[in-house]
Amino acid sequence: MDLDERKLKILQAIIRNYLETGEPVGSRTISKYTDLNLSSATIRNEMSDLEELGYILQPHTSAGRIPSDKGYRLYVDRMMLEKEEQLNQATQEVKEMQRILLEREDKMESVLKQMAKMLAANTNYATMISAPQVRGNKLKFIQLSRVDKHQLLTTIVVEGNVIKNSMITVGDPLDDETLLKLNILLNTNLNGLPIEEINLAMIAKLKQQAGDHAGIVAEVMDAVASQIKNDENIEIYTSGANNIFKYPELADNQRASELITTFEEKQLLTELVNETLTDETGTGIQVYIGNETPVKTMKDCSVVTATYELEEGVKGTIGIIGPRRMDYDKVIDTLKTLKSQLDTIYKKDDGQT
Amino acid sequence: MDLDERKLKILQAIIRNYLETGEPVGSRTISKYTDLNLSSATIRNEMSDLEELGYILQPHTSAGRIPSDKGYRLYVDRMMLEKEEQLNQATQEVKEMQRILLEREDKMESVLKQMAKMLAANTNYATMISAPQVRGNKLKFIQLSRVDKHQLLTTIVVEGNVIKNSMITVGDPLDDETLLKLNILLNTNLNGLPIEEINLAMIAKLKQQAGDHAGIVAEVMDAVASQIKNDENIEIYTSGANNIFKYPELADNQRASELITTFEEKQLLTELVNETLTDETGTGIQVYIGNETPVKTMKDCSVVTATYELEEGVKGTIGIIGPRRMDYDKVIDTLKTLKSQLDTIYKKDDGQT
DNA sequence: TATTAGCACTCCTTGCGATTGAGTGCTAAT
DNA sequence: ATTAGCACTCAATCGCAAGGAGTGCTAATA
Numbered sequence: 001m002d003l004d005e006r007k008l009k010i011l012q013a014i015i016r017n018y019l020e021t022g023e024p025v026g027s028r029t030i031s032k033y034t035d036l037n038l039s040s041a042t043i044r045n046e047m048s049d050l051e052e053l054g055y056i057l058q059p060h061t062s063a064g065r066i067p068s069d070k071g072y073r074l075y076v077d078r079m080m081l082e083k084e085e086q087l088n089q090a091t092q093e094v095k096e097m098q099r100i101l102l103e104r105e106d107k108m109e110s111v112l113k114q115m116a117k118m119l120a121a122n123t124n125y126a127t128m129i130s131a132p133q134v135r136g137n138k139l140k141f142i143q144l145s146r147v148d149k150h151q152l153l154t155t156i157v158v159e160g161n162v163i164k165n166s167m168i169t170v171g172d173p174l175d176d177e178t179l180l181k182l183n184i185l186l187n188t189n190l191n192g193l194p195i196e197e198i199n200l201a202m203i204a205k206l207k208q209q210a211g212d213h214a215g216i217v218a219e220v221m222d223a224v225a226s227q228i229k230n231d232e233n234i235e236i237y238t239s240g241a242n243n244i245f246k247y248p249e250l251a252d253n254q255r256a257s258e259l260i261t262t263f264e265e266k267q268l269l270t271e272l273v274n275e276t277l278t279d280e281t282g283t284g285i286q287v288y289i290g291n292e293t294p295v296k297t298m299k300d301c302s303v304v305t306a307t308y309e310l311e312e313g314v315k316g317t318i319g320i321i322g323p324r325r326m327d328y329d330k331v332i333d334t335l336k337t338l339k340s341q342l343d344t345i346y347k348k349d350d351g352q353t
Numbered sequence: 354m355d356l357d358e359r360k361l362k363i364l365q366a367i368i369r370n371y372l373e374t375g376e377p378v379g380s381r382t383i384s385k386y387t388d389l390n391l392s393s394a395t396i397r398n399e400m401s402d403l404e405e406l407g408y409i410l411q412p413h414t415s416a417g418r419i420p421s422d423k424g425y426r427l428y429v430d431r432m433m434l435e436k437e438e439q440l441n442q443a444t445q446e447v448k449e450m451q452r453i454l455l456e457r458e459d460k461m462e463s464v465l466k467q468m469a470k471m472l473a474a475n476t477n478y479a480t481m482i483s484a485p486q487v488r489g490n491k492l493k494f495i496q497l498s499r500v501d502k503h504q505l506l507t508t509i510v511v512e513g514n515v516i517k518n519s520m521i522t523v524g525d526p527l528d529d530e531t532l533l534k535l536n537i538l539l540n541t542n543l544n545g546l547p548i549e550e551i552n553l554a555m556i557a558k559l560k561q562q563a564g565d566h567a568g569i570v571a572e573v574m575d576a577v578a579s580q581i582k583n584d585e586n587i588e589i590y591t592s593g594a595n596n597i598f599k600y601p602e603l604a605d606n607q608r609a610s611e612l613i614t615t616f617e618e619k620q621l622l623t624e625l626v627n628e629t630l631t632d633e634t635g636t637g638i639q640v641y642i643g644n645e646t647p648v649k650t651m652k653d654c655s656v657v658t659a660t661y662e663l664e665e666g667v668k669g670t671i672g673i674i675g676p677r678r679m680d681y682d683k684v685i686d687t688l689k690t691l692k693s694q695l696d697t698i699y700k701k702d703d704g705q706t
Numbered sequence: 707t708a709t710t711a712g713c714a715c716t717c718c719t720t721g722c723g724a725t726t727g728a729g730t731g732c733t734a735a736t
Numbered sequence: 737a738t739t740a741g742c743a744c745t746c747a748a749t750c751g752c753a754a755g756g757a758g759t760g761c762t763a764a765t766a
Contacts, residue, residue: 026729039739044730062729062745140500147494147510155508155518157500165508165516233463241617245610257598260613264594379758392710397759415716415758 003053009034010046011055015067015075019325022248024064069290069324072302076287076328083332084283113237115318119338120240123331125322126263130273131235132308132316137195137228142186142220149173152216154223158195160314166223168216178213185209186220195228234273236266247323250300258297259321268295273317276305284308284343285335290324302326306335308342356406362387363399364408368420368428372678375601377417422643422677425655429640429681436685437636465590468671472691473593476684478675479616483626484588485661485669490548490581495539495573502526505569507576511548513667519576521569531566538562539573548581587626589619600676603653611650612674621648626670629658637661637692638685643677655679659688661695 003011013034017025027043047065050056055071058064067075112129119127141157152168174182189206190198203221207214241263244250250259262268275294276286288294288303295303298321305319318338320331356364366387370378380396400418403409408424411417420428465482472480494510505521527535542559543551556574560567594616597603603612615621628647629639641647641656648656651674658672671691673684 024729028729040729041731041739041741042737045738048731058730060746061731063747064729141498141506143498145494145496145508147514151514153494153508153510153516155498155506157506161500161504161520163506163518163520165518167514167516239617242610242614245606245613251606253598253604256609257595260598261595263617264592377758381758393758394710394712394760395708398709401760411759413717414760416718417758 003055006036007046007050009036010043011050011067011071012075014047014050014056014065015071018066019327022323022325024059024066026064029064067325069292072289072324072328076289076332079329079332080283080285080287083336109235109237113239116237116239119318119320119334120243123320123322123327123334124240124243124246125320125326125331126238126240126243126259128236128238128263128269128272128317128319128321130269130317131237132310132314133234133277139190139193139195139224142183142190142224144168144179144183144186144216144220146174146179152179154220156220156224156227158227160311162227164223164227166219166226168219170216174213182210182213182216186217190224195224198224234270236269236273238263238266238269243322247325249325250323255300259301262295262297268297269319271295272303272305272319276307276317276319277315283336284339285332287328287332300324302328304328304331304335306339308339310342356408359389360399360403362389363396364403364420364424365428367400367403367409367418368424371419372680375676375678377412377419379417382417420677422645425642425677425681426645429642429685432682432685433636433638433640436689462588462590466592469590469592472671472673472687473596476673476675476680476687477593477596477599478673478679478684479591479593479596479612481589481591481616481622481625481670481672481674483622483670484590485663485667486587486630492543492546492548492577495536495543495577497521497532497536497539497569497573499527499532505532507573509573509577509580511580513664515580517576517580519572519579521572523569527566535563535566535569539570543577548577551577587623589622589626591616591619591622596675600678602678603676608653612654615648615650621650622672624648625656625658625672629660629670629672630668636689637696638688640681640685653677655681657681657684657688659692661692663695 010030013030014025017029017033027040027047030043030047031038031040047056050071051058051065054068055074056065057068059066108131112131116127116129119129138159139156140159140161141155143155145153145155147153147167150169150171150173152170152174154166154168156164158164185206189202198221203217206217206221210217241260244256244259250256271294279286284307286305288298288305290302291299293299293301293303300323301321302324303319303321304326305317307315307317309315318335320326320335322331363383366383367378370382370386380393380400383396383400384391384393400409403424404411404418407421408427409418410421412419461484465484469480469482472482491512492509493512493514494508496508498506498508500506500520503522503524503526505523505527507519507521509517511517538559542555551574556570559570559574563570594613597609597612603609624647632639637660639658641651641658643655644652646652646654646656653676654674655677656672656674657679658670660668660670662668671688673679673688675684
């Protein structure tokens with residue numbers, strides 16, 4: 001037995017209807033719904049077949065049918081194919097984001113939050129956005145400055161203009177000359193170097209050259225190292241977690257509690273980000289249905305993600321989390337638009353910010 | 354009619370029992386519960402009085418009594434008096450926090466998150482912590498550095514070692530001498546100045562002295578200004594929002610959704626922080642019961658807050674949000690301990706970090 | 707006079723059976 | 737191959753009675 005055209009149409013009708021209502025859909029509904037002009041009895045027979053094939057299932061005898069994960073998967077895959085080439089134009093909001101993201105100020109945090117918020121408001125689902133991650137971690141600039149007698153400020157800039165500061169407290173005040181020497185020492189040795197390539201030998205050498213001020217060098221290196229650690233700790237912004245209460249199938253205490261924790265702790269979401277960033281498909285849009293999602297607490301949800309690329313190697317993930325019966329069509333459209341616009345930044349003026 | 358000793362004891366018994374069970378408590382329960390050895394009938398009479406006085410209320414006829422906000426208030430106030438002088442010693446965890454907070458690195462963010470988490474885990478309520486806020490906003494240090502040909506890095510340090518960076522893109526590369534001049538110009542004019550005192554006249558003067566590079570000065574001033582704006586945007590960390598699901602009276606969709614939104618958006622929580630920071634009582638611990646809380650979405654909750662002071666004028670708020678029938682005793686103890694330990698930092702080595 | 711025992715009354719909760727209604731599967735007719 | 741018709745299933749809903757926790761009131765008691 002195979003999926004002929006008619007079965008497909010019926011399946012589609014079932015899914016569409018279920019997405020709208022959230023209720024199991026019966027044969028009579030479909031017999032009116034589709035343009036096939038078939039009686040409910042015929043539909044019943046077809047539905048029976050579809051169930052046998054695993055595309056739909058019955059919550060209990062004498063109930064209507066609901067799509068299975070397999071059914072959703074088919075539906076989504078077909079939809080993705082249809083959409084393949086169609087590119088929508090960007091809204092004004094997206095253009096504004098583009099502008100601000102390019103500037104890469106510390107406004108970025110608030111822009112991403114705003115973006116998550118906007119998406120959540122538009123879609124009625126929960127959303128998350130990971131801040132763009134810099135892969136190439138070359139040191140671009142290091143500087144020690146004296147803030148007052150006992151305090152030095154370390155400023156570290158890495159490729160992609162990620163800036164990091166830290167304060168160092170010193171016992172004896174440093175004079176200008178020493179400070180200059182240290183700055184030259186650090187910059188000539190470290191500038192342009194990928195952080196990963198800084199090894200113990202190099203640190204030892206620097207310390208030796210710093211003489212009395214080896215302690216300061218050590219603290220600077222600590223600050224650099226913590227940059228790497230920070231890197232594992234992806235920043236993620238979420239919004240619209242409360243939207244899960246709009247879908248009864250997610251709103252019971254048990255599930256809601258788990259989901260809320262997931263959104264609040266964000267730790268688990270990093271898995272999702274890592275997953276999407278590595279597992280590249282052609283389109284950059286990924287759909288996880290139910291158990292397919294890498295985050296266990298979301299096994300009753302569907303997750304649609306898009307990876308965007310601001311500059312070469314500077315990538316982030318946008319995710320929309322909703323119930324299985326999410327409006328895939330709209331969500332994928334929205335993400336596709338957003339993604340293509342964000343990507344445009346990179347393609348427009350290649351390389352340089 | 355007044356509250357004699359016996360009425361008070363009965364009220365206390367009702368509240369204690371209700372805190373434990375969450376169920377309306379009847380006269381028979383109390384008659385066994387207390388050491389007063391009174392029959393349930395007597396208790397009934399007293400309860401009737403207590404209800405008339407507004408300390409307790411009945412969800413419906415033929416149900417037991419539950420405490421009213423007024424009842425809780427009396428209970429909490431009395432408890433606070435009893436606790437007045439008793440100071441508990443700090444746990445190991447708190448001591449560790451002390452150490453890290455003192456260093457005021459960018460680790461602070463993760464420490465505060467950790468702290469919120471720990472509190473939530475210990476108490477089974479939702480928690481929030483606001484990052485310590487600097488009041489005195491004197492500029493301590495400004496510096497422009499060249500990162501590459503077209504990019505300048507502005508580093509601004511204000512009192513309390515809050516650091517801010519921003520990138521400035523310039524068309525024509527600046528030579529070292531110009532850069533040095535600009536740095537001297539900015540520092541001699543602005544160093545030690547409270548941000549509020551920087552006015553248009555001063556900016557105009559600086560721009561004039563900067564000549565060709567007035568644009569750069571303008572951008573630096575923007576960065577300084579955004580420091581003030583940031584100030585309004587208090588950083589708040591939350592944890593344990595999922596705990597609200599443990600209390601049926603908060604766990605219905607309507608309420609849960611509102612609360613979750615409050616925790617996620619955090620915007621509303623700043624009101625709470627502002628409230629607590631201005632409205633100082635002696636102890637620094639505040640208890641808002643039900644409608645007393647400044648955040649409307651929490652009208653069915655009780656909120657206990659503590660303000661802590663790391664250095665002079667550097668304050669933050671810790672809050673615990675739970676149901677009305679929260680274990681006030683434990684919560685207040687915990688917060689009191691934490692607060693006193695954090696405050697100790699300030700009192701130990703006054704003024705200087 | 708304060709306390710208590712007793713009793714009628716209220717009203718929420720629980721359980722249970724009957725009813726309803728949407729939907730199916732099967733069979734026989736078209 | 738399609739459809740009409742019918743018996744059957746089963747979750748959901750309703751009504752109702754029983755149960756029980758708790759109150760308020762009254763009259764007896766110490």
